[in-house]
Every structure is written in C-alpha cells, then in structure tokens.
Amino acid sequence: MSKITPFLWFNGQAEAAARFYTSIFNNSRIESVSPMSSTFYLAGQKFMALNGGPQFTFTEAISFFVNCETQAEVDELWEKLSAGGTKQMCGWSKDKFGVSWQIVPSVLGSMLQDEDEEKSQRVMNAMLQMAKLDIHTLTKAYEGR
Numbered sequence: 001m002s003k004i005t006p007f008l009w010f011n012g013q014a015e016a017a018a019r020f021y022t023s024i025f026n027n028s029r030i031e032s033v034s035p036m037s038s039t040f041y042l043a044g045q046k047f048m049a050l051n052g053g054p055q056f057t058f059t060e061a062i063s064f065f066v067n068c069e070t071q072a073e074v075d076e077l078w079e080k081l082s083a084g085g086t087k088q089m090c091g092w093s094k095d096k097f098g099v100s101w102q103i104v105p106s107v108l109g110s111m112l113q114d115e116d117e118e119k120s121q122r123v124m125n126a127m128l129q130m131a132k133l134d135i136h137t138l139t140k141a142y143e144g145r
Contacts (some may be wrong), residue, residue: 006064007048009056010097014038014049017097021047024080063092063100071135078103078132090135102118105135111142119144 010017018038022028031039031046038049068074078087081103084096091104111123119142126141127133 002046005046005048007050008058008099009050009052011054011057012051013097014051015100017049020095020097024077045077053131058094058098058100060092060094060100063102065104067104067106069106074103074105074133074135077101087131089131090127090131103133103139105133107135108133108138111138114142 002040008014008017008060014036015033018030018033018040022030022040025042027044028042029040029045036051040047040049050123066077066126068077074091078091078093081095081101082093085094085095085098091102093101093103095101108123112120114120114123122141123138126138132138
C-alpha cells in the first residue's frame with residue numbers, strides 16, 4: 001500500500017472523473033463510488049476523489065506528470081486527457097475537470113540533463129515552441145540537426 005494517495009476535490013463530478021481517468025490509463029480501475037467520494041487506481045496508483053463543492057478549483061500549481069515511452073503514447077494521452085479541456089504549451093494540458101497534466105516523453109529528462117549544455121539548451125528551446133511534445137523534433141534538436 002502506498003503511503004501517499006492523491007486526493008482530488010471536485011464539484012459533484014468525482015464519479016465522472018474516476019470513470020474518465022480509468023478509461024484512459026492501463027492498469028486502472030474504480031474501487032468504490034459513493035455520493036460523497038470515489039476511490040480509483042490509475043496505472044496502479046491509488047487516487048481518492050471528493051464531491052466537495054465549488055469552493056476550491058484546480059490550478060497548475062498541482063499537476064500529474066505522465067512519463068511516456070513512445071510518441072504514440074504521448075499522442076494518445078494528449079488527445080484523450082485534453083478532450084473537453086485545453087491544450088497548453090510544453091506538454092501541459094488541462095482536462096475537462098480542470099486538472100493539469102504533463103504528458104512527457106521519458107527521453108526528455110536525459111536530454112535536458114545532458115552534460116553538454118548546448119544540447120540541453122537546444123532541446124529546451126525546441127520544447128518551448130511546442131504544445132504537444134514531439135520526440136522526433138526533440139531528438140533533432142538534441143543532435144543539432
């Protein structure tokens with residue numbers, strides 16, 4: 001059992017959010033639903049959602065970072081999570097509930113942390129021009145092409 005569980009506050013949409021998210025990620029399921037809350041797993045990580053009302057809303061101060069191994073995975077998650085929400089820059093999107101997601105190819109971390117500062121800077125500059133991140137374009141920037 002994980003010691004830390006993300007707990008999300010929704011305005012009457014906890015069950016809808018749980019169903020939406022579990023339909024997108026593999027290894028996901030809804031554990032329980034009640035009028036006040038839902039408990040679900042996304043890619044094996046437990047989440048809790050509360051129907052807390054309109055007092056609080058989501059901001060980009062909290063986001064979920066999703067590592068993607070392939071461009072196909074980036075493309076799929078980007079489209080599904082931003083459906084009904086907004087696509088933003090640098091791999092960020094907001095879903096239809098206002099939750100922020102970072103859809104990021106795993107290779108980006110090693111490119112940005114390369115010891116060669118020129119390579120890292122080229123990748124950073126390329127990333128800053130993108131909404132959905134593109135592995136091919138990032139790799140070309142990394143290689144100086």
